[in-house]
Amino acid sequence: MKKRTKRIIIAAVIVAVVAAGAAAYGAVAADAAQAAKFGTVYGTDMATTGDITLTVSGSGNLKSAKNTIVNAAVHLDIENVLVSAGDTVETGQPIATLDLKKMQKYADDLESQIIADQNSLNTTISTSSSDMGGRSSTSTSTTKTPTSKTTTTTTTTSSGTSTTTITSPNVVTKFRITSPVKGWVKNIVAGTKESNNSIEETMKKYGYLAVVATEEKELISAAGSGLAQGDTVKVKCEGKTYTGTVVTKNGNLYVQIDTITRTVGADAAVYDQNGSELFTGQIQLAAYIPVISNYGTIVSVRVKENQKVSVDQILFKAEQYSLTVKNLYNEILKLQAEYKAVTDLISAGQLSASDSGIINTLNISNGQTYEEGAVLMTLDSPDDWVATVSVDEVDINSVQVGQDATVTLDALTGKTFSGKVERISRIGAASGGVTTYDVDVSVESDPGFKAGMSVTCEITSQQAEGVVMVPVTDVKNINSHSYVMVQVTRTEAEKKEIKEMINNSDYAGLSKYMGADASALGITRLADPVQLLYGEVRAVQTGIQNASYIEIKSGLTEGEKILAQTTNSNSDTQRNFMMGAFGADMPGGFTQRQSRNYAGGGR
Structure with a gap:
């Protein structure tokens, strides 16, 4: 037994020299059975200053951040399409040739319609017709001064140029717009400066003049x-x-x-x-009913927001000029503009791109006809990109709009790109028992970007710079409070007393070595009292933490050392290692761990 003890003591001395200071925690007599009983090895970590960054990971795909829809400005008869999806086009670049025979036929039809409308206009200028604008309204007609209004319209067609002078009575129809139901008036959008009091403009923008909540x-x-x-x-x-x-x-x-x-x-x-x-x-x-009308001008608004109203109660007073003449005139102007656009296309013989970008979808085909407003293609911007990534439901509440992100692409190894969170979806997608949420991250542009490339984003959710920090595993919690075991120097007499108390399970006696903070935290005993040979309880206030390090807001200063458990095992093999390497002369071996570099607070 003595021979074995001597060998272990020599090994402990060697370790103490290498560890630069652990010898201070050296020899106090204890047999191998006592060492096996406690079986714990402690080192020290130093509180250092550095940065702690918390990130949330997400993976997904790259796409263009700006998408332009290209609509047909006028009727089109396509002959041959000159581009394909995925092509990059510039403004003014030819994208299709036109069937000029069909286009000319359409232009001729427009010319005939213009002539017919002008003839109809000339037959109606001597009379005036009124049409009530309100869905629920009553009207009276009056004549304002001056009593006439002169309008001149010029039309240019393949037959030549004609000028029509229109003189129409300036007849005004006054009417009231009333509530269709009883309820509460909400969302009054008519009669505002933004709509110029125009019923037509208000209806076009909102689809109603106000609503009545039922x-x-x-x-x-x-x-x-x-x-x-x-x-x-x-x-x-x-x-x-x-x-x-x-x-x-x-x-x-x-x-x-x-x-x-x-x-x-x-x-x-x-x-x-x-x-x-x-x-x-x-x-x-x-529940609500919209208040609608067709045309006219709001003269006054007779109710206020949230006002309770009855059926047929007046909401607005309005007026309008004679509309038959006005509508015919506007129709002629529209046909003239379309005729010019069609004949310009016939002269060019081709359809050109109205915007530049990458063709995402192409909806035109050879030999097909498209009417005004048809979607011809969608264009992606080559300079504005967004990464849409899936973030786990566990992490999504840590992500906020405006947070910085680092983006990497599988296709562009070795490159990183800065990004910023722009949008967070509130609708999750469940798969395999896990719900994820889409997060859009704007990404700085790169010539190598292509839509659909796989991306990974590290979103910075929290960051603490220049803070005191220690390894997460060194901090313990009790009663919603945190503490560490700060290193202290014990005399040989103190260590001897602590060991005797441990062997006798004298936890009340051990409390005097726990430190003043132990009582404040309500700690009456430690799970492993061997720690008291080397340290005492110190209350700390913690901040953010990542997988490796935790911020210490108060309780520790830079340079202080705290206990760090390195081994705790009851296996025979592990106990033999601890006794052989760290000394069987104490309940638990102790060595100072090699210094760590905490700078950056990485994981």
Whole structure:
């Protein structure tokens, strides 16, 4: 037994020399059975200053950030298509030849229509017709001064140039637009400066003049929120807090607020009863009827937003000029513009690109005819790119718009590109029991980029620079508080007493060696009291952490050493190694670990 002990002590001395200081924790008599009993080896880590970065990973594909839809400006008869999907085109580049015979036939038809409309116009200028603009309206006709209005239109066709002078009575029809139902007026968009009080412009832009809510309730979509019908929540919107109830309408889940004072489309945040945010959405009406009209000018708005109204109550007062003449005149102007565009194409003999870009989709074919407004192709910008990546549901709430990202592409090895989070989808895709969410990251451009390339994004979700930090494994938690075992120097007498207390399971006696913070944290004993031979409890406040390091906001300063457990095993092989390498003369071997470089706080 003595021979074995001597060999182990010599080995411990050698390790102590190499470890530069571990000898201070050296020989106190203990037999091999005691070492096997504790079987723990501790080293030290040093609190250092560095940076800790937390990233969220996502993978996906590259695509163009800007997409232009190219529509047919006029009727087209295609002869041969000159480009293909994937080609890069420049503005003015020929993309197809035209069937000139068919195009000329179409131009001739336009000319005939222009002549017919001019003849019709000439037969109606002596009379005026009125047409009420309101869906629910009454009207009276009056004549404003001056009593006549003169308009001159010039038409150029293959037959020559003709000039038509129109003199029409300046007849005005006044009418009222009334509410189709009883309810509450919302979204008044007519009679504003933006629409120039024009009913036509308002209807074109919004599709209505106002809406009348038929229920005094507003909704927020709760699809995918995890809430159930009947749940009560809090809703914050436009600086105020409301109580909401989860309801089902037409098979969909909504949060319902039983008042109707908020702005339709306003952002709203939904919270549980503990004040935790669940999701956000937009205010919408539970039920409504749009107020519509055809044409005219709003003279006055007779109601206010959120006002309660009855059936046939006046909402707007409006007026209009004689429309038969006006509509014919506008139709002639439109036909003239189309005739010029068609004849210009016939002269060119080909269709040219109106924009530059990469052809994503090509919808034209040889020998086909396309009418005005048809989608001919879509063009991707070669200079603006976005990576759409899938992020795990566990990480998605750490991602925010505006965060920086590093992007790499499988096809461009060795290159990294900077990016920024632009959009986060609120709709997840489930597969194999895992839900992921699409995140759009704008990426700096590169000539090697091609749509569809595989990308990986590292999104920086949090970063702490120049902070005190230690390895994550060195920090322990109790009662929602964190602590470390900070290294202290024990006298031989103290170490002897600690060992005796450990052997006698005298945990009450060991408490005096735990340090002042132990009592404050409510720690009465340690799972491994051997730590007290080398350190004591120190409370710390922690910050962010990654897989390797954790930020220490208070409790430690740079350069302080803390205990780090390196081995804890009950296997015979491991115990023999610990006794042979670190000394069987103490309950647990102790050595100072090699210094680490914490700079950058990498994983």
